[in-house]
Amino acid sequence: NRCFYFDDTNSTNAFMLGHAAELKSGDICVAEYQSAGRGRRGRKWISPYGHHIYASLFWRFNQDITKASGFSLVVGCAIVEVLKDFGVEGLGLKWPNDIYLDHKKLAGILIEVSQTTSQYTDLVIGFGINMSMSAEQGELIDQPWSDLSTMARMPDKTALLIKLHAQLKRDLQLFEKHGLSEFATRWNAHDLFINREVTLTMSPNAVTGICRGIDSQGAILLETEQGISAFVGGEISLRA
Numbered sequence: 187n188r189c190f191y192f193d194d195t196n197s198t199n200a201f202m203l204g205h206a207a208e209l210k211s212g213d214i215c216v217a218e219y220q221s222a223g224r225g226r227r228g229r230k231w232i233s234p235y236g237h238h239i240y241a242s243l244f245w246r247f248n249q250d251i252t253k254a255s256g257f258s259l260v261v262g263c264a265i266v267e268v269l270k271d272f273g274v275e276g277l278g279l280k281w282p283n284d285i286y287l288d289h290k291k292l293a294g295i296l297i298e299v300s301q302t303t304s305q306y307t308d309l310v311i312g313f314g315i316n317m318s319m320s321a322e323q324g325e326l327i328d329q330p331w332s333d334l335s336t337m338a339r340m341p342d343k344t345a346l347l348i349k350l351h352a353q354l355k356r357d358l359q360l361f362e363k364h365g366l367s368e369f370a371t372r373w374n375a376h377d378l379f380i381n382r383e384v385t386l387t388m389s390p391n392a393v394t395g396i397c398r399g400i401d402s403q404g405a406i407l408l409e410t411e412q413g414i415s416a417f418v419g420g421e422i423s424l425r426a
């Protein structure tokens with residue numbers, strides 16, 4: 187595989203999308219700084235210099251896009267498990283793809299589709315991890331955030347990236363072969379809200395129920411008086 191390394195770029199996702207035609211599954215782009223880091227829902231991802239991870243992995247998924255919905259869950263599991271291996275405690279996943287530390291956002295995943303045919307789907311899987319945020323940098327972030335600076339020993343960034351790359355490749359291959367079957371158990375073990383009462387907002391509607399984890403398609407399961415139902419979209423939060 188190839189690794190494209192930038193001191194400064196607009197967005198590692200944008201770089202990979204722009205070069206998709208030359209890329210192979212597993213190629214990765216890493217930057218120290220992004221001038222136009224992208225978040226989900228059209229938001230910005232504040233990407234200052236410092237000890238942070240901004241990376242994007244290219245992946246040709248050999249199935250059509252309708253089967254790709256589980257990708258973000260697989261990536262979330264992989265990132266949490268690698269961070270755990272480095273000794274990070276207090277991690278949790280919030281469906282469908284936010285990584286929390288001590289109930290504040292530590293890392294985010296943004297998957298963008300480069301090209302899709304009936305045979306394959308080319309994806310750019312971007313992830314950002316806060317490692318050590320200064321107070322001034324943190325003030326720019328519009329939601330509660332956390333970083334790894336509370337750890338007794340900060341993980342080495344290169345070692346972390348190498349492990350993440352290897353585990354992501356392994357897990358994405360596993361997902362292509364067997365779907366989400368094995369990941370539901372892994373996801374449920376990390377799900378922040380499992381067995382808790384939550385509200386799922388799909389503007390203008392909202393459903394309240396007990397979170398029962400994910401199904402084999404990656405949908406979130408909520409138990410209400412009507413029984414257990416699966417939902418494919420929306421924003422989940424603890425019941426106020």
Ligand code: BTN
Pocket residue numbers: 196197198199200220222223224225226227229231239240241242284293294295296312313314315
């Ligand atoms: C989110 O909003 O939670 C997703 C954030 C994803 C940020 C990463 S940083 C590397 C990659 N390049 C981008 O421009 N965004 C993603």
